[in-house]
Amino acid sequence: MHMPFESLGEYVDALERAGELKRVKAKVSADLEIAEVMRRLMYKGDQPAVLFENVEGSDMQVLGNAFGTMKRLQLALESEDFVDIGQRIVDLTRMKMPSGMLNKLKMLPKLSEIGEYGPKYEDKGPVTEVIEGDKASFNSLPVLKSFAGDAGRFITFGMTVTKHPETEIRNLGVYRVQIVDDKHAIMHWQTHKRGAQHYRMLKEQNKKIQAAIVIGADPATVFSAVAPVPEGMDKYLFSGITRKKGVKLVKCRTVDLEVPANAEIVLEGYVDPNDMRMEGPFGDHTGYYTPAEPFPTFTLTGIMRRRNPIYLTTVVGKPVLEDAYIGKVIERSFLPLIQMFHPEVVDFSMPGAGWFQGLAVISIKKTYPGQAKKVMMGLWGMGQLALTKMFVVVDSDVDVHDANDVIWAVTTRADAARDTVIISNTPTDTLDPASPLVNLGSKMGIDATQKTREEGYMREIQQLAVVDDETKALVDRRWHEYFGS
Structure with missing residues (x-):
């Protein structure tokens, strides 16, 4: 039995072994060029993930289309049909609670007691190899601009970590982040998302909300950030359920949040409700540019990262990508x-x-x-x-x-x-x-x-025209006579 992937790097190695990775050694630009290469590969269909090794102005490699086929996702999450992931949640829910749907829902947060799936806490990990405080800058990242009409460069596959202000249950959500300058970005969390809910609760108290943007982690944690898990379930627990093993976490250095110890890059900071800026336009997954709207500002307070991190990104546009x-x-x-x-x-x-x-x-x-x-x-x-x-x-x-x-x-x-x-x-x-x-x-x-x-359907229900069993069996038997083997 293969152990679950502990990092994005392990997954990249597995992609390479499976013939599912293309390394691009030619120098490429994060300004429009990389995004267009990724889109073309996706629209072509059944193309490999792509690792850009030589990105202009950056010493980081950029990984794209990492989860761009069902085959790659089966490899990433070690599952054939993925129904088993949800079934594990249902089984845990049924195991812990006797009767009544309401009681079951109330008990969901307590599922974190189940040791095997719960997160494990470490003092340090690969993501703490390089720690930057005051000198931390967004400019150190190869952030893409995807379409000519985009308002700027956007982090598209960052997992934003926040805590519920009362229960302290952690959420990870994938929200696009528009870079403004070396210290500021705009957090596009839509009003219905859980990160936005946490932000609103603190906004009412006129407080800033602490946030950490994780770029690149083991595939199960990346999937967990995108997944709409049941209300009251910690996303790190969901990651553990998905990968059948708890995820290792470390403390951030400048904010009171936990992040995956094996992550590639972590951007620490806070979102200020009193600092709203116009975000967008952005060429989005509807195939249209989302018009500019006001969203709150994320201020960078620190970066933790691996010595040689992989910058994970994705591109959106008209489906299917x-x-x-x-x-x-x-x-x-x-x-x-x-x-x-x-x-x-x-x-x-x-x-x-x-x-x-x-x-x-x-x-x-x-x-x-x-x-x-x-x-x-x-x-x-x-x-x-x-x-x-x-x-x-x-x-x-x-x-x-x-x-x-x-x-x-x-x-x-x-x-x-x-x-x-x-x-x-x-x-x-x-x-x-x-x-x-x-x-x-x-x-x-x-x-x-x-x-x-x-x-109110008063007519006779018309009978479906289906082939009778006898004729079916006859033609099955004689098929090779008509057409050979």
């Missing part, structure tokens, strides 16, 4: 959690082309009238799914991952007037280019399940 593959893993790993709350759910898909907040398809085992709408309403009340714009609910005989099968179900089992639900004035993803207002728009649900008499 690297973030779509990471999103697919989130979709798979969170299916068991959705089923814990909604046992009738059979499968769930968020197509990459819909940038993950645009559209979700859910299949259910339908047993009573109106059940499809019940599932829609339940999922719109679940964490980040509250931002999903459109839900399509289908029967369990429809493959949610096959667009043709879904379109067939929508066009043969849904009536536009009867089966379309539209809800106005609901929270939307900040990046949604179509919503009438930023963060506020409408939802659409399509019930594409077979309707019953109780639901």
Whole structure:
């Protein structure tokens, strides 16, 4: 049994052994050039991760497209279908708590008592090899500018660590960070995200919030930062559950936060609610430039890093790019959690082309009238799914991952007037280019399940045209006679 990856470097070595890494020795610029190379590789499909070894003006290597195929993610997270990650959370939840969903939720924070998965604390680690205080500067990093219309250089794969001001439960979130000068950046945490929630709680007390931006860590911790884990669960615990082994942590030097001991780079500082700046535009994963909006300023107070760190980055733009593959893993790993709350759910898909907040398809085992709408309403009340714009609910005989099968179900089992639900004035993803207002728009649900008499369908249900077993068996038997082996 392979031990989980302890660092990004170990993962890079594994990529190389698997023929999944391309080293670029030619000198490249972090200003537009690297991003365009990464996008072209992703759009081409089934291309390796890329390590730029000679970046103009920097002695750091830049790693891109590290998680840009399902094969690489299977290697990174040591999982075939990723459902097992969510199943471990469900199993732990059921193991600790006897009955009642409310009690189960209340107990989630206490799961951190489970020793094997909980974080381990160290005095030092590879990330403490180089420590910079007053001299720390963003200019020491090969931060990319991705599109010509971007407002500047953006850290795109930084994991921002914050603590809940009351419970001290830690969160890691991936929020883009726009560099302003050598000490200041702008923290783009959208209003619905947990980091923004922590920030708001302290803003009410007119306090700055301490934050650390981690660049590059073991794959499970990187995945945990992106994953929308249940409220009240420490992200480092989730990382431990994902990798089946606790993550090693060290204390920051200038802020009271813990970060992965095996990280590549850690940027320490604070976010000041009284220092707002215009952030953006930025070419985002919708395929459009997100317009400039005011966001709070992050002030750098220190840097910890390895002696020879790898700068992990990602590029976004019109789908499908690297973030779509990471999103697919989130979709798979969170299916068991959705089923814990909604046992009738059979499968769930968020197509990459819909940038993950645009559209979700859910299949259910339908047993009573109106059940499809019940599932829609339940999922719109679940964490980040509250931002999903459109839900399509289908029967369990429809493959949610096959667009043709879904379109067939929508066009043969849904009536536009009867089966379309539209809800106005609901929270939307900040990046949604179509919503009438930023963060506020409408939802659409399509019930594409077979309707019953109780639901007002008074016609005879038409029988599916399927091949009979006898003919199927006959043609199976004779297939080689028609076409050879």
